[in-house]
Amino acid sequence: MGTTRRTPASGAGPATRTTAETTEHHGHRPEREPGPDQERARAAAARLAHAGVHGTALTWVDNAGLTRVKAVPVDRLPQAVGSGVGMSPCFDVYLVDDSMTAGEYIGGPDGDLRLVPDLDRLTTLAAQPGWAWAPVDRYEQDGTAYAACQRGFARRMAERARAEHGVELRMGFETEWVVTRGPLSAVGAADAPEYPTAGPAYGMTRLVETSDYLRDILAALTAQGVEVLQLHPEYAAGQFEVSVAPSDPVGAADLAVLVRETVRAVSLRHGLTASFAPVVDPGGVGSGGHLHLSLWREGRNLCAGGEGPFGMTPECEAFLAGVLRELPALLALGAPSPASYLRLRPSRWAGAFHCWGLENREAALRFIAGRGATADGANAEVKCVDSAANPYLLVGGVIAAGLAGLGEPAGTERAGARLPAPVAGDPAHSDPGPDPLPGSLAHALARFEASPVLRAALGEPLFDAIRAVRAGEIELFEGASDREIAAATRGRY
Template identity: 55%
Template sequence: MTEPVLDEAERESRRVHAEELVPGLADAGIVAVATSFVDNAGISRAKSVPLDRLPYLASWGVGFSPSFDFFRGDDWVAAPATGEGPVGDHRIVPDLDRLVVLGAQPGWAWAPGERWEQSGAAYAADSRLLLRRLVGSLAERGLSVRAAYEIEWVVSAGTGDEHAPATLGPAYGLTRLAELSDYCRDVLTTLAGQGVVVEQFHPEYAPGQLELSVAVEDPIGAADTSVLVRHTIRAVGLRHGLRTSFSPKVDAAGVGNGGHVHLSLSRDFRNLMSGDEQGLHGQTDEGQGFAAGILEHLPGLLALGAPSAASYLRLVPQHWAGAYACWGLENREAALRFVTGSAGQESSAANLEVKCVDLHANPYLLLAGLLVAGTAGLDSGARLPAPVDVDPASLGDDVLAERGVQRLPVDLRAALDAFLADEILTAGLGAALVTGIRAVRESEIERFDGVAPEDVAAASRWAH
């Protein structure tokens, strides 16, 4: 695949596009446009310009220090020992094809950004550009991926750092939709006004917890939507005097928030996760190879998908978090849950749900890792082991060992070690990204070494 570049023709095309958008945005009352990228700690970092500067932003971008590759979730900079962290500059340039007028922030619009070198070359450590390249490489093989993130969050009426669930109705209970009726309505209407297709919205298990599912898109669109949905939920909450937490452990004693990823692989518009009666639950050979590649690389993928100390407070057995490296049909305790959909819907509904990940993850980086792993499974002709059709924790250590089912890493140290030892993942992401990921994860490990779980949860509650 040809590497993208911001040359003179591309800059001019982007400038013209922006100038065409400005009058309509002005008529909509927009006074400023924000663009953002997601860093290695999973935080969205932004720059903005007044509306009349949008054509310049679209063609030339605005500066962003390379040091942001080393920002931890609490804004500590885990600078490299070489001392080069504060040196240099990149340009963040918005993708105006995804520009959105923000319904809960009057006067504002947003577009996801990508970071480029001053020369116009793609920045090697930009996760959205990496995901774009990986999607393009699959397209050259005639393959496409559809994806979506589930969003779970807790709504709090507490002040300061205090957490007080904003609804105390029963888990999954209709009561919660009454107690938070106006807020829930505004979340849904705001997302709809921004073009986000919400397919489900419901109360979840933990006090104050809600969840929504959105329609599948291409991987870049799915990651963009994940960022937009979370930003919108937070903004709507603030207008209602509520705080929002997407942390995998809002309360150390409670059930955490997941950020499950749904994936399906297609060729010529045919869903390869369905349609082969001889395959495991109907998966084709290619669909099975893709899923098997993800399963094989799950330990290292956790350094991308469960990237914080708080992640491992959630990732425990018998919490529907997927703590074991196995797969199964509709098994909510397996790390990979295979979903076929109802009879008659298999060709459109069949997909793989990755349950062991959370919303501290950079959504572009996680999807990039999943595509690298899945592609490796395709290339090697990998095959899935026998599915697990019960809660893995109920099998006992001897049976698990006999079936080759292992517990996933129990802390960030183990996940990072697995990632650094995984030559497929590190090569697929590239040296620049690996350097930043390693530095941020090492700093996170050091920050929470010996810290009690309740203090880890409290320190991580509001950052994302």
Template identity: 55%
Template sequence: MTTHDDPVPGGRPGDAERAAALSAELAERGVHGVVLAYVDTAGIARVKAVPAGKLAAAAAWGVGMSPVFDTFLADDAIVSTDVLGSPDGDLRLYPDLGRLVVLAAQPGWAWAPVDRITQEGDRHPGCSRTALRRIVSDAARVHGITFRAAVEVEWAVGQASAPGDSFVPAALGPAYGATRLVELSDYAAELMAAFAAQGVDVDQLHPEYAAGQFEVSTGSLDPVAAADRSVLVRQTIRAVSLRHGLRASFSPAVRAEGVGNGGHVHLSAWRDRVNLHAGGDRRYAMTAEAEAFAAGVLAHLPALTAVTAPSPASYLRLRPSQWAGVFTCWGHETREAAVRVITGAPGRAGRAANLEVKPVDLAANPYLALGCLISAGLHGVASSAALPEEITGDPARLDDAEAAARGVRRLPTSLGEAVEAFRGDEELRAALGPVLADAVTAVRLGEIEAVAGLDDEQVAAAYRWRY
């Protein structure tokens, strides 16, 4: 279970005892170290590790980590803002004991997500996990709304023996084909076993469209836990891949051409344990609040792409007619729409109805992505925003006049365009706070500068194994 209270120096009541009990349990299970994990502004998972016997000390007093990583780029270069990016200062990493997991594919290791607080015990304004916890808590307090979320994980499986940093698909079967699953049967079976051992609720695993590509979909959780799970799932896939002589890439574009890896987000709003996306009197049984929430997400999508598609490689994936959702439109079960309304099978709508947001990839920090999506939707709720006319089919088929009449616009075609939209979106910036919002801008501009002058294939190669 996710811990929703802020860490405090010395530990929250019961933390020391709980950590001591966990340390003993870990020792019995042969676990020697605990990975303390968070995701930086660039979308890279960063870690420190402690001996399992030091878990109680970490829970009480945290583990030191420089705040400079808030302005690291994907290639480990450093940019800065007016308050971040210097060698000064220190933070404390506090593990969420409720999310600690023994890693099935890394014998001897456990894993836990962390919140970062200052040396003085205050919230670190650059911590994306803390920001998401705050956004979720405020939504419950102000609006009486809670959320369920899940992040789809797509990845390309390559041969680890391929020369240099090239990508050679490890499976050659067709998209969604049985052949591909047969080729990597033992690999996929070990993934399933590892997920089950770690308590990851898998809905489905299947071969995807691109060369060597697979996807795993997991059950929904509260947003903080869903973001944690996304990070854990990727750690597990990497570990299992290496055990099979394979290499996993979660980059939005493993190659310059073709379909890339997405990280579509599924999100639903609830009140008093009732799904607001089902049983209502609006379109497709949405309630008025659910429709306004969807309208809020749709209205903020151009700025959201700076968070949900944060890499120069993201814009190699965000191309029309590839199910990436690159136009500002919504539709019922329309996979080309940026916001897809899912109603679920008859008899399950109360549990299954949700929104799928398509222009999201796995270069995104999942805590930032979910926090901004929720904030955008809540802005729609607060303003009673209205959804425009839905679209059917591929919006790319609309001529300019019809698209303009229906409010269908192309999302940013470059990271630079997305940054400009984000800079102009006061609601999203306010939701993150000035420190984190400025870090997002600085890191995105740094990524743009890092690939200046590179062609598409060179951009794809630069980020191929970073995510």
């Protein structure tokens, strides 16, 4: 690997920042007067304690796609809700190897944020006895929203869709992972991991070989209130996939985090290691983190029952046209690692070409038409993304792109964008075929930097932090072989 301009996580980096500098490390924002949220937190803490829960993991996802955490004893939950838990903003410029770069606005040891758990998502963890979990929103010391909060960005985009167009998004992630025996950190670039299965792709043999393990995953997710739609073996060695019911955009991203950490916990209890990296073996098929979405207004699915392509309404077509137009730039959010481009290759069902198609698994944007009794199931799937992505950035970025396709708010004269002709079959064998999507993180970053849509939606502090992290990881892996990139990242996600 090459070297990059970065600072060890424990060191002092550049001093530019967005956060207030009014407190020391152990300081905190004065606790608000007791309100409904704190009363709810007290009641929740009592219920958790009665159920044998001792700690609550409070998580957020950084711009490198890693889930970070601070934990509080269960009896401290009301204080966490009231005044937040302190955390440095520097994690927004951490790289995948825990080194730190810096952007124009964020970086270095100064500043402090408050992590405030979302009680609506508070969950007792079935595979981690004695623990609960909640995602957090991040705030400045004075209680104002933190400009670089990825979860806040996803929420803003969902609220914009409702306010400007009367559209609600339903979204859901497919989670793919590879399970191995022993820690992946101990497997060198020249070595092959050991898989617990030997059966064929999608084969019942694989399910039989790991039936206790998969049963426990289903049981844990069900106990946590997660509605599972499907669970099955996938193509690559040791690879599986779980799909859960759709939710609102922020809820879908929350579920992506919860599902991943549940699978990780169940795996460890079975003596296994789960990897959600884009690739474990760079010569094989990688793991995606496909995002499904549909648009709704007053209980009607706008992806069906219209006069547009395959039954789309004009709003659905315009939204998807906006997403398709921004896909090269969106890769910087949805395929954010140099390892992502070891997966994003033609003829692997990864969606490596800049096109859309009807139920075409080689298209980067796949449309699934609803018919008859299944009309409400009509949706689109963004296939060119993986689980190295921060799910909050991905859902927010996709909504921002779709809203740009819709154009002016509802009730105005301006028509929305239109989709080009769909692509059938494998685009790699078409002549002429569609353009490929960016084949490297450097090319995706260039498209991201040139996107006024994503820059305006993210805001300068968050946009700049993402750009800094992507540039830092490009430099980090400069000169590394495919196997070295895979070995360095497969144990991180």
